[in-house]
Amino acid sequence: xxxxxxxxxxxxxxxxxxxxxxxxxxxxxxxxxxxxxxxxxxxxxxxxxxxxxxxxxxxxxxxx
Amino acid sequence: xxxxxxxxxxxxxxxxxxxxxxxxxxxxxxxxxxxxxxxxxxxxxxxxxxxxxxxxxxxxxxxxxxxxxxxxxxxxxxxxxxxxxxxxxxxxxxxxxxxxxxxxxxxxxxxxxxxxxxxxxxxxxxxxxxxxxxxxxxxxxxxxxxxxxxxxxxxxxxxxxxxxxxxxxxxxxxxxxxxxxxxxxxxxxxxxxxxxxxxxxxxxxxxxxxxxxxxxxxxxxxxxxxxxxxxxxxxxxxxxxxxxxxxxxxxxxxxxxxxxxxxxxxxxxxxxxxxxxxxxxxxxxxxxxxxxxxxxxxxxxxxxxxxxxxxxxxxxxxxxxxxxxx
Numbered sequence: 001x002x003x004x005x006x007x008x009x010x011x012x013x014x015x016x017x018x019x020x021x022x023x024x025x026x027x028x029x030x031x032x033x034x035x036x037x038x039x040x041x042x043x044x045x046x047x048x049x050x051x052x053x054x055x056x057x058x059x060x061x062x063x064x
Numbered sequence: 065x066x067x068x069x070x071x072x073x074x075x076x077x078x079x080x081x082x083x084x085x086x087x088x089x090x091x092x093x094x095x096x097x098x099x100x101x102x103x104x105x106x107x108x109x110x111x112x113x114x115x116x117x118x119x120x121x122x123x124x125x126x127x128x129x130x131x132x133x134x135x136x137x138x139x140x141x142x143x144x145x146x147x148x149x150x151x152x153x154x155x156x157x158x159x160x161x162x163x164x165x166x167x168x169x170x171x172x173x174x175x176x177x178x179x180x181x182x183x184x185x186x187x188x189x190x191x192x193x194x195x196x197x198x199x200x201x202x203x204x205x206x207x208x209x210x211x212x213x214x215x216x217x218x219x220x221x222x223x224x225x226x227x228x229x230x231x232x233x234x235x236x237x238x239x240x241x242x243x244x245x246x247x248x249x250x251x252x253x254x255x256x257x258x259x260x261x262x263x264x265x266x267x268x269x270x271x272x273x274x275x276x277x278x279x280x281x282x283x284x285x286x287x288x289x290x291x292x293x294x295x296x297x298x299x300x301x302x303x304x305x306x307x308x309x310x311x312x313x314x315x316x317x318x319x320x321x322x323x324x325x326x327x328x329x330x331x332x333x334x335x336x337x338x339x340x341x342x343x344x345x346x347x348x349x350x351x352x353x354x355x356x357x358x359x360x361x362x363x364x365x366x367x368x369x370x371x372x373x374x375x376x377x378x379x380x381x382x383x384x385x386x387x388x389x390x
Contacts, residue, residue: 035301044089060296
């Protein structure tokens with residue numbers, strides 16, 4: 001599984017954490033501050049991930 | 065599709081019990097299609113179609129319940145080009161036929177922030193062109209003679225305060241010049257809850273209860289916040305499922321903002337205790353009701369230099385101008 005982090009760095013994971021929520025927990029991201037796509041489609045925290053999935057995590061909180 | 069409080073019950077669409085969906089995603093509570101978002105307060109999953117419908121219905125309900133827009137109004141939309149103001153303009157342009165004779169004008173304030181503003185300005189121009197909405201651009205250079213980067217030299221830690229004061233003035237002046245009857249901004253539920261907490265932490269009760277929304281004061285153009293009931297994440301998701309979400313650069317001055325600390329604190333709390341942000345807003349409304357007509361509500365004066373409404377002798381913009389020696 002390929003995970004693209006908010007800073008655009010890429011992490012390859014062989015045994016994924018199972019769900020989007022678990023992945024966010026693992027990398028220390030608050031689910032309310034990011035949106036996550038799986039193979040280009042938006043998915044909620046409860047969605048299953050793994051295998052050849054490409055996961056992109058985008059930070060949404062901006063501005064002062 | 066309508067909502068009923070925060071219980072999660074819906075009418076209009078049949079609620080479908082969650083089940084395993086294609087692609088191993090939870091199913092939409094309304095149609096069973098793969099969900100794109102989870103709403104922790106209602107505990108519902110929604111697909112893209114129902115998320116878009118739900119967000120637009122809630123925005124319309126907010127506008128109608130709080131009397132924000134009426135037929136014939138000319139609404140000046142503060143359009144930074146970021147996600148919140150983009151969503152606001154898209155939603156208002158879709159809802160506009162609800163108010164016969166109403167019109168929109170988008171106003172972008174170019175603060176003059178190197179490496180940040182150019183992308184969002186381009187996004188704002190492209191959006192207004194696509195939606196066919198009149199677009200006006202004003203700048204800090206026109207307002208006060210310099211860009212923000214120059215104005216902040218040696219006082220970077222005050223960036224958000226100074227920028228906020230000047231942006232508010234630039235937007236109000238441009239809205240008046242455009243013949244607007246109200247100014248709409250893209251403040252969402254997270255922004256509003258953060259403001260309540262910031263004012264509480266500062267012990268600033270007058271600011272906590274001050275409102276320039278739909279009051280009877282004629283000193284201000286009413287400022288309306290149609291997105292104030294929508295969580296930030298749902299706004300980003302609303303744009304993403306319609307291919308309207310862009311990853312834009314972050315303002316370089318964000319690191320100086322107290323709001324950034326409050327945002328982290330509050331979103332951590334909301335994550336563990338869904339509904340916290342909404343409860344903060346409800347607390348503010350209760351305090352507002354208790355404070356109505358009391359000395360907490362500071363009387364309005366007129367700035368002795370520019371005539372703008374303010375709470376003291378000089379408005380904040382004129383005070384800042386003086387600090388620059390102008």
